Amino acid sequence: MAVRINKELPSPAELKKEYPLSDKLKNIKEKRDEMIKDVFAGKSDKFLVIVGPCSADNEDAVCEYVNRLARVNEEVEDRLILIPRIYTNKPRTTGEGYKGMLHQPDPEKAPDLYAGILSIRKMHLRAMEETGLTAADEMLYPENRSYLDDILSYEAIGARSVENQQHRLTASGMDIPVGMKNPTSGNLEVMLNSIVAAQKGHRYIYRGMDVSTSGNPYAHAILRGGVDKYGTCIPNYHYEDCIRLYDLYQKKDLENPAIIVDANHSNSNKKFKEQIRITSEILHSRRYNPALKDMIKGVMIESYLEEGRQDICDHMTYGKSITDPCLGWDDTRDLILKIAEEC
Template sequence: MGMRINAELPLPADLKAEYPLSDKIIKIKEKRDAEIRDIFTGKSDKFIVIVGPCSADNEDAVCEYVNRLARVNEKVSDRLMIIPRIYTNKPRTTGEGYKGMLHQPDPDKAPDLLAGIIAIRKMHIRAIEETGLTAADEMLYPENRSYLDDILSYEAIGARSVENQQHRLTASGMNIPIGMKNPTSGDFLVMLNSVIAAQHSHSFIYRGMDVTTDGNDLAHVILRGGVDKYGTCNPNYHYEDLVRLLSLYQKMELKNPAAIIDANHSNSNKKFKEQIRITSEVLHSRSYNPELKKLIKGVMIESYLEEGNQKICPDMIYGKSITDPCLGWEDTERLIYEIAEKC
């Protein structure tokens, strides 16, 4: 095989023992997980806001951002469930370029996966310790999630991974909400088939073990827009798209129908400022149609300390995205207060 072993990585259980969760963090996560479950099962009408950098590339900047979110959360927690977006893996369309903190804890240095898995665990723990907010991450590599599965309160499966069988089966063994994005084609049925798979029990091989899962009743969809064969972005956050999704859900025997609307990616054509307008339209659609208000549980927004993005270089701006462009903090804070008023 054209493959060489660079290092043998620690087992997830060993890494967790070396960097354990305090009793305080365990209680915080239990409480937030229960609150989030109540939203997806319809017991709570709080609106979810999953918000944060496109990629979590710097521990200090990410934790400063989450601390700012926590201060806003104190004012809106009666209406919103704010879930920081701390994404430590980045899918690359061609496989080239920065793949996230898991691969490169220092973006301008060579990949170091051992340092990476330690860095992402420490960053997530620090964020909870400082703010009391448990976070969301993307399950880009199913086996890697075992290093964080005791920390996260929400996970997403991306557009490039949603058709992958290992992702679907692994999702069926989670006890937190897992959002299935529509594929890059925009196909709703592929996305919903992933939800069906995740909500059922399966037996398969996971990390060298024969496992059987219980099924995840909180598996749901994330609309992120699609791209046609000509490379044109086709958004799917409009009222007609949401009604179509509602109709499809009504025809399927799925538990806890729910959708999160990703305001960036192909919904905004990566025009990050459009996230403000898109979020406003989603809220209007919910207020117009009571059935949509039950279905649309929240939004996903890409935001960081500084707006826009930058290339990896020796003089990078602190708190500015090195992957997709993000809303800046001032716009984000105003948007969160607006969401709290309108949801």
């Protein structure tokens, strides 16, 4: 076989024992989890803002960003729940490029997955300890989530993964909200089928075990735009798109119907400044239609300390994305305050 074993990795249980969650952090996570679940269950009218770098590439920069976010959170916590994006795995369309801190804890050095699983757990723990905010990550590799499943309060399944059976089955066993993105084609039925699968219980093989799940009632939709056969981005955040998804939801027997709108990716055509305008349009749609106000539970925004993006090199700018371009901090803070006023 064309496979070479580089190193035996510790099990999730071993890693958690080495870098445990303190009782204080367990209590913080429990409270945050319930706050976020209450939004999806309709028990809270707070608006979710899942915001942060496209990819977490530097522990110090990420933790500085989350500390700034925590200070803004104090100003808006009566209206918003801020969930920092600490995305440690990155899907690559062609398989090339930076795959996230799990693979490359230092973007300028060779991949090291042993160092990677240690670095991502330490970074998530540090962010929680310093700010009291629990984070979101992407479930790119279902079996890898076990290294962080006691830390995260929200997970997303990406456009390239949402049709994968293992992702759907694993989502059905999560005890936190999980967002299912529409696939890159933009097909909403595929996304809804994934939500149906995630909300049902299943029996399958997971990390060498025969496991059963009870289903995840907080599985929901994330609109991220699509791409047509010519490679043109087709946004799906407009009022008509949200109404269409609302109508499709009514035909499914699903618990806690909910939409999160991703303001970047194919909705913005990766024109990162457009996220400001797109978010404003989403808020307007919610104000205009009470049904959408109930169903659209939040937005997903990509931002970092410095705006834009950069290539990996020997003179990188601290706090600037090395994957998709992001909003800078000043625009981010202004946008969060605006959301709090208008949601």
